[in-house]
Amino acid sequence: MDRRFFLAGAGGALASLPLAAAAAAAGGKKGSVDLIRSYVANRDQFPKTPVPRPNEVLHLERRPDRSFDRSSIAVRRSDGSQLGYLPPASMGLLATLLDEGFSAFAVALPTTGTGGSDLPVQVYLKKDLSGVGWAASV
Secondary structure, three states, X not given: OOHHHHHHHHHHHHHHHHHHHHHHHHHXXXXXXXXXXXXXXXXXXXXXOOOOOOOOEEEXXXXXXXXXXXXXXXXXXXXXXEEEEOOHHXXXXXXXXXXXXXXXXXXXXXXXXXXXXXXXXXEEEEXXXXXXXXXXXX
């Protein structure tokens, strides 16, 4: 593929991100952008932590010190007890955003009742950019 076409396509995709974020925000939690539907993995490592109620807000915490996955994001209940981790395959971008000062949270979704250990969640990015440590340049 010609590099010019690739860059033009990538630039167009990047330019559309604010529009997609604005559209997603219209249906999301107030003051946040609906980012991705995911699940809490590794629940078996935290068996004593009870399953959250549907619509319970969950805290997300970066865990770059975790040797298994440097982009780890822990999922915690409001009392601080850990539920597990967001799956690493789809959370690299969110980990980078959190490292840059953005903040995010998850909301527990109703379980499917299939008996699996994974807990479905909806991840939201907060719109407040006051903690972000960089500025756009032209």
